[in-house]
Structures are given as structure tokens and as C-alpha cells.
Amino acid sequence: MTTQTILPVDxxxxxxxxxxxxxxxxxxxxxxxxxxxxxxxxxxxLEKTRLDRWDLSSxxxxxxxxALASVSELPEQVKTLVGDTNIIVQRxxxxxxxxxxxxxxxxxxxxxxxxTAVREHADLVRPYLGKAVEAGENLLTAVHAATWSGGxxxxxxxxxxxxIPLQALFLSxxxxxxxxxxxxxxxxxxxxxxxxxxxxxxxxxxxLVQNGVxxxxxxxxxxVHFASVHNLTEGVTDLTYRRAVVENDASVNWIVGEMNQGxxxxxxxxxxxxNGSYSDAKVICVGTNDQKLNLTTRAIHFxxxxxxxxxxxAVMRDQATAIINGITKIEKGATxxxxxxxxxxxxxxxxxxxxxxxxxxxDEDDVKAGHAASVGQVNQDQVYYMMSRGISREEATxxxxxxxxxxxxxxxxxAKLEEQLQTMVERKLGQ
Numbered sequence: 238m239t240t241q242t243i244l245p246v247d248x249x250x251x252x253x254x255x256x257x258x259x260x261x262x263x264x265x266x267x268x269x270x271x272x273x274x275x276x277x278x279x280x281x282x283l284e285k286t287r288l289d290r291w292d293l294s295s296x297x298x299x300x301x302x303x304a305l306a307s308v309s310e311l312p313e314q315v316k317t318l319v320g321d322t323n324i325i326v327q328r329x330x331x332x333x334x335x336x337x338x339x340x341x342x343x344x345x346x347x348x349x350x351x352x353t354a355v356r357e358h359a360d361l362v363r364p365y366l367g368k369a370v371e372a373g374e375n376l377l378t379a380v381h382a383a384t385w386s387g388g389x390x391x392x393x394x395x396x397x398x399x400x401i402p403l404q405a406l407f408l409s410x411x412x413x414x415x416x417x418x419x420x421x422x423x424x425x426x427x428x429x430x431x432x433x434x435x436x437x438x439x440x441x442x443x444x445l446v447q448n449g450v451x452x453x454x455x456x457x458x459x460x461v462h463f464a465s466v467h468n469l470t471e472g473v474t475d476l477t478y479r480r481a482v483v484e485n486d487a488s489v490n491w492i493v494g495e496m497n498q499g500x501x502x503x504x505x506x507x508x509x510x511x512n513g514s515y516s517d518a519k520v521i522c523v524g525t526n527d528q529k530l531n532l533t534t535r536a537i538h539f540x541x542x543x544x545x546x547x548x549x550x551a552v553m554r555d556q557a558t559a560i561i562n563g564i565t566k567i568e569k570g571a572t573x574x575x576x577x578x579x580x581x582x583x584x585x586x587x588x589x590x591x592x593x594x595x596x597x598x599x600d601e602d603d604v605k606a607g608h609a610a611s612v613g614q615v616n617q618d619q620v621y622y623m624m625s626r627g628i629s630r631e632e633a634t635x636x637x638x639x640x641x642x643x644x645x646x647x648x649x650x651x652a653k654l655e656e657q658l659q660t661m662v663e664r665k666l667g668q
Contacts, residue, residue, distance in 0.1 A: 524557030
């Protein structure tokens with residue numbers, strides 16, 4: 238197997254690109270620092286996964302985005318994925334369309350691409366950008382910090398509840414163009430918001446790396462619902478870090494569907510910093526062909542009486558491989574914390590492989606923690622029971638698989654996106 242190497246990014250080229258886009262000096266400095274760090278950092282070391290054996294040869298180059306007058310100008314395959322308002326569309330390297338209702342704008346909500354936000358809302362962006370996922374963590378985070386483009390900035394002011402989900406579509410249809418958005422969400426005290434994103438690609442199968450980062454800051458008493466579906470083609474290697482910092486009596490809810498065709502690494506981490514903070518993470522993935530998947534869901538408890546719940550469901554067929562990691566870390570002093578996790582892998586082929594790795598790291602006595610994990614095949618007793626009621630074997634198997642994935646699919650906050658995810662599952666499973 239060929240080993241690919243990421244060459245360190247050139248700091249001078251990074252600085253020139255930043256200045257050409259008229260970014261503020263403080264951001265140019267951050268990018269240059271990250272570029273310099275990249276030369277001394279290594280790829281992240283993942284459980285039972287060698288990233289250096291993946292195709293990480295092409296991150297693309299920045300291409301100036303061409304604005305769209307409306308979503309109707311998008312390719313037919315994707316134009317139905319978003320509504321008409323409260324949306325941001327990124328195509329390849331940058332944003333091409335965005336709209337926010339006057340009502341939300343009048344209440345102080347900011348929903349724009351991150352490149353615009355660093356110029357127009359630096360006082361809100363600068364304290365948070367790169368603070369949850371730091372550039373110096375590994376080679377991937379350094380390359381991202383140096384080269385990200387487009388992205389989303391969502392800010393919800395104190396005591397503002399956004400009832401309508403805000404949407405973002407990230408489309409890659411040019412394998413030569415960079416595709417590494419950065420999503421930054423700040424929910425101020427006692428606010429609430431639902432954010433829904435969709436990553437999709439239309440391409441020729443040429444190699445491309447999606448190296449994305451999401452940072453979510455949930456202030457005291459705030460609530461953030463974050464839903465994400467990734468459906469990238471076989472030639473795209475998807476590397477995504479999602480991380481939330483959750484303060485007193487605040488909560489974050491993750492709903493993630495990993496439906497890519499190519500190799501994927503996903504790391505979802507909730508840092509329960511505040512007392513009474515809460516995190517709920519629901520993740521599904523379907524692996525086909527010779528895909529390699531490494532999915533980690535993590536909750537780190539610092540706050541008193543903090544709570545976390547994690548559910549991951551994976552369905553594997555053909556020769557696909559999945560490493561599913563659940564990590565609950567309860568730090569010293571986090572008394573009254575409660576961390577629960579479940580990882581389940583359903584195997585549809587004798588050549589498919591799945592590992593479920595529940596990990597509890599407890600440094601405090603007065604806590605609760607638990608885990609459940611399983612790797613198995615479709616229960617034939619259940620199939621036979623349904624067949625005895627007049628249901629065909631194929632239909633019975635299909636219903637059991639959908640029931641297995643239902644805890645996540647049913648939580649998608651937009652009906653159109655839920656239907657899309659259901660269609661993706663059917664397509665990947667050949668139903």
C-alpha cells in the first residue's frame with residue numbers, strides 16, 4: 238500500500254494568500270504561525286488506523302468563489318437540500334450564497350461566512366477562533382488553521398431563541414479546488430439555536446482531502462443543536478474535528494450522519510467545562526466497499542453534576558472496516574458527573590470488520606459511568622419471526638437495519654434532510 242505524506246505548507250505563500258483576500262493582520266499572523274508549526278508536527282495517532290496509509294496527497298488550491306443569485310443556480314443534485322432563507326452555501330473554496338431573515342438579523346443574530354466575519358465582526362470572532370481546536374494539536378489541525386477558507390460564523394446573542402433551523406450546504410464539485418471550511422458557533426448566555434449542515438460532492442473521482450474543523454462555544458444556560466450529514470464521493474477523504482466547550486447549565490446536542498463513500502475520520506468532543514453542563518451525541522455511519530472509517534465520540538467532564546450520553550451505530554458491508562471509539566473522561570473534582578455511552582456495529586458481510594471500543598477514564602469517586610458495546614450480525618430469530626408474519630426476508634432485514642439506525646435518523650431536525658439521510662442509507666445498502 239502506498240504511503241502518502243503531507244508536505245508542510247509554505248508560510249510565505251500562506252501570508253500572501255491571506256493578504257490577497259484582505260484578511261486582518263491578526264488572522265494572517267495566526268495562519269503563518271500554523272504553517273510554521275506544520276513542519277514539526279505529525280499526523281494524529283488513531284486507534285487501529287494508520288492515516289499515513291490513506292490518500293492524503295491533495296488538499297487542492299484556493300479558487301475564488303463565484304457568487305450565485307439564488308439556490309436555483311446550484312446543480313440539480315443538490316438544490317433541493319436547502320431552503321430559501323437562513324442559509325449559507327459554500328461551493329469548493331468559498332461561500333457563494335447566503336441569506337438571513339430580517340427578523341433574525343434585527344434580533345442581533347449573525348449568520349455569515351467566516352471569511353466575512355473576521356473582517357466585519359472581529360471582536361466576536363477573535364476570542365474564539367482556534368481556541369477549542371488548536372493549531373498545534375497535530376499536522377492536520379495545523380494545515381487547517383493555515384489554509385481554511387469559506388466556513389460559517391454563527392453568533393446568537395444573550396436570551397435570543399432561534400426557533401427556525403439555520404442551514405449550511407458545503408458542495409465540492411471541483412477536485413482541484415481546496416475544500417476545508419471552518420465552522421464557528423457562539424451561543425451566548427441563555428440563547429438557543431439549531432444549526433444543520435450538509436456536506437456533499439459531485440465529481441470525477443479524483444483525489445481530494447476535506448480537512449474541516451467545527452468549534453462550538455455554549456455559554457451559561459445556552460443550548461445548541463448541531464446536525465451534520467456528510468455524503469462525499471469515493472475520491473474524497475473526509476477528516477473532520479468537531480468540538481464544543483459547554484459552560485454552566487448549558488447543553489450541546491450532536492446528530493451526525495457519516496454517509497461518505499471514501500475513507501473518513503471523525504472526532505466529536507464535548508468539553509463539559511461548567512457545572513450542570515450536558516452533552517448528547519448520536520452518530521451513525523454506513524460503510525461499503527473497502528472503506529476505512531475511524532469515528533471517535535468523546536466527553537470530558539470538568540463540571541460538577543455534568544452529564545453526557547453517546548450513542549454510535551455503524552452498519553458495515555462488503556469489505557469495509559470501522560473503528561468506533563467512545564471515550565468518557567471524568568476529571569478529578571467533577572463530583573456528581575454521569576457519563577453513559579453505547580457503541581453498536583452491525584455486520585452485513587463476513588468480510589466486513591468492526592471494532593467497538595468503549596473507554597472510561599475516571600479520576601473522581603463520586604460519579605456514575607457506564608458503557609455498552611456490541612459487534613454482531615442481523616438477528617436471524619427476528620428475521621424468522623417477521624417472515625412468519627408474511628414479510629419477505631429482504632424486507633425483514635431492511636426493517637431491522639432501519640430500526641437499528643432509527644435513534645439517530647429520527648432526530649434530524651429538518652424533515653427534508655431526514656428523508657435525504659434515509660435515501661442515502663437505502664442507496665449505500667443497495668436496498
